[in-house]
Amino acid sequence: MADTAPTFDLAFVMAGAVSAGAYTGGVMDFLFEALEEWEKEKERNRWQHGDDFSKWDVPYHNINIKALAGASAGGMTSAMTAASIAQPVNHVRTKADIVPGLKNKFFNSWVNQIDIRDLTQTEDLKKDPKLKSILDSTKIMSIAAQALGNMDGNINRPYFSKSVQLFVTVSNLRGIPYQIKFNSTDKSNLVIIQHGDYFHFEISRDGAQRFNSALFISLKNPNPEVIEILKNAGAATGAFPFGLAPVTLSRKASEYGTRFNLLSERHIAPAWPTENFDSAKYDFIFETIDGGLINNEPLELARVALLPIELKNDPNIPDAQKRNPREAKNVRASVIMIDPFPSDFVFQTDYNPNKFMRALIGDVLGTLRHQAMFKTSELIDAVNESVFSRFLIAPTRSEDQKHPIACGALGGFAGFLCEDFRMHDYFLGRRNAQRFFSKYFALPAEDAFQNDIFKNQRTQYTKYLKNDNPDSIPIIPLLGSAAMEAQAIDWPQGKIDLEDVMNHFDSRISAVTSNLISEFTSNYFQRKALQFALSAYGNKRIHDFIKKTIAKEMDDFKLS
Numbered sequence: 001m002a003d004t005a006p007t008f009d010l011a012f013v014m015a016g017a018v019s020a021g022a023y024t025g026g027v028m029d030f031l032f033e034a035l036e037e038w039e040k041e042k043e044r045n046r047w048q049h050g051d052d053f054s055k056w057d058v059p060y061h062n063i064n065i066k067a068l069a070g071a072s073a074g075g076m077t078s079a080m081t082a083a084s085i086a087q088p089v090n091h092v093r094t095k096a097d098i099v100p101g102l103k104n105k106f107f108n109s110w111v112n113q114i115d116i117r118d119l120t121q122t123e124d125l126k127k128d129p130k131l132k133s134i135l136d137s138t139k140i141m142s143i144a145a146q147a148l149g150n151m152d153g154n155i156n157r158p159y160f161s162k163s164v165q166l167f168v169t170v171s172n173l174r175g176i177p178y179q180i181k182f183n184s185t186d187k188s189n190l191v192i193i194q195h196g197d198y199f200h201f202e203i204s205r206d207g208a209q210r211f212n213s214a215l216f217i218s219l220k221n222p223n224p225e226v227i228e229i230l231k232n233a234g235a236a237t238g239a240f241p242f243g244l245a246p247v248t249l250s251r252k253a254s255e256y257g258t259r260f261n262l263l264s265e266r267h268i269a270p271a272w273p274t275e276n277f278d279s280a281k282y283d284f285i286f287e288t289i290d291g292g293l294i295n296n297e298p299l300e301l302a303r304v305a306l307l308p309i310e311l312k313n314d315p316n317i318p319d320a321q322k323r324n325p326r327e328a329k330n331v332r333a334s335v336i337m338i339d340p341f342p343s344d345f346v347f348q349t350d351y352n353p354n355k356f357m358r359a360l361i362g363d364v365l366g367t368l369r370h371q372a373m374f375k376t377s378e379l380i381d382a383v384n385e386s387v388f389s390r391f392l393i394a395p396t397r398s399e400d401q402k403h404p405i406a407c408g409a410l411g412g413f414a415g416f417l418c419e420d421f422r423m424h425d426y427f428l429g430r431r432n433a434q435r436f437f438s439k440y441f442a443l444p445a446e447d448a449f450q451n452d453i454f455k456n457q458r459t460q461y462t463k464y465l466k467n468d469n470p471d472s473i474p475i476i477p478l479l480g481s482a483a484m485e486a487q488a489i490d491w492p493q494g495k496i497d498l499e500d501v502m503n504h505f506d507s508r509i510s511a512v513t514s515n516l517i518s519e520f521t522s523n524y525f526q527r528k529a530l531q532f533a534l535s536a537y538g539n540k541r542i543h544d545f546i547k548k549t550i551a552k553e554m555d556d557f558k559l560s
Contacts, residue, residue: 008063009064014337016074018407023426026427029429030433032091035157041479061454063159066333068166069301070237073238083105085155085203086205086219087105115419117504125515133242137244140238163205168201176194178191256269257270299335299337326388329450331451393432398488401558407422409421423492424490437478492559513539
């Protein structure tokens with residue numbers, strides 16, 4: 001698009017989703033299609049009329065995606081989005097588009113390649129007999145390598161910023177120490193530990209580096225070492241506690257004193273135990289478990305990445321007041337969050353305070369996670385209906401159903417059990433995205449045409465909407481194939497083969513229990529006795545428990 005056209009900036013935040021990453025992947029597939037189709041119409045108008053926008057018959061403003069941020073499955077999909085910027089994306093509009101050699105990182109990773117048959121293998125135990133997770137995570141690393149290993153390409157997508165900031169959250173179990181100093185009679189100070197961590201990458205379309213504190217990836221010539229960090233970070237953010245193996249990562253301690261700062265250029269150095277710990281040559285390792293454990297919706301990272309540099313660095317404006325305009329008349333940037341599980345918490349109306357220890361443990365863990373994710377500033381903004389700087393895409397179906405997505409069963413793990421579940425949610429993501437961009441990602445017309453970005457586009461929107469007085473105008477107009485009704489597929493009831501699933505679980509159960517016995521029992525006779533007892537009785541109980549749990553969830557979700 002010509003440089004004289006106004007620009008609307010975007011950032012996408014993708015929440016944790018486990019196997020429901022298939023839904024998020026479908027949303028991103030449609031986004032690419034919508035922007036591609038609009039760009040084709042712009043090119044047609046540009047060829048016919050040049051930059052004389054008054055003669056154009058489609059809206060002409062630019063879309064500029066500046067940041068991608070995500071946790072867990074959302075972090076993996078954010079990284080896949082970055083890896084797709086310069087590469088082909090064959091859109092999966094219908095099942096007929098699913099062909100061998102399909103070039104679509106979202107569909108291949110979330111629908112085609114991940115399945116319980118892979119997650120119940122024993123490749124991990126062959127490499128290291130010490131059990132790290134209930135499921136075999138070998139396939140996860142393989143998918144990360146395929147999806148993120150190749151990023152360079154020659155496709156020009158001008159709706160992405162020349163430098164896209166990518167944030168992948170991880171939960172750092174080792175923690176980062178910071179010191180708060182007080183005036184006191186001794187040298188004691190308060191030390192606080194941060195466990196909510198993230199990796200910050202810069203994805204450059206033109207090869208120029210603009211953010212010195214980020215790990216730099218040029219799409220013209222990607223650095224293999226940084227690509228390897230991205231692959232590991234992608235796998236680490238999705239390392240669901242106990243279910244999938246934690247990933248050991250390495251980074252320089254000095255990065256924490258200079259990396260991206262949320263609201264200013266003031267960097268706060270950690271309180272490392274020794275002076276030489278911060279040396280640029282000192283690498284340290286920490287275990288990460290699931291980026292969504294602490295920060296499941298990294299809205300702040302994306303929001304601040306949208307701030308103009310001059311506003312971010314203005315010393316005359318308090319940090320708390322550094323925000324992009326939010327009213328329809330002057331909004332210039334928005335954060336779009338994709339969350340397959342926006343409201344999975346059920347408030348207990350009949351709360352019983354007299355609980356046994358087992359129930360209390362669950363309450364404590366849930367309390368810690370919910371409080372870590374609670375953001376007062378987001379709550380305040382949520383009650384303000386005049387805020388047009390943030391939007392949400394969440395799953396909805398036309399049917400009046402309690403559960404909109406099939407992958408949501410079993411705490412989000414159900415998608416791994418059946419490809420039809422993942423397929424349904426992928427197409428639902430595309431369908432919901434179409435509805436979102438046509439109906440909800442819009443501004444009231446009377447305010448929009450006072451906005452500097454849209455005020456001269458009344459004629460273009462009138463032609464596009466074929467309506468002389470539309471109530472609202474979409475920020476991203478849907479044209480070409482993106483305007484054709486997105487396909488919906490039937491709810492995948494009766495598609496799961498529970499006996500086949502359990503056959504795969506049985507082999508994993510046997511391998512896991514055998515390895516646990518070998519790891520924690522040194523006496524040969526005790527080990528053999530335990531193995532016999534488990535094979536004759538214990539493994540069957542585990543089998544029955546898993547089968548009963550899955551069957552109950554399938555019934556509840558009307559999937560059986």
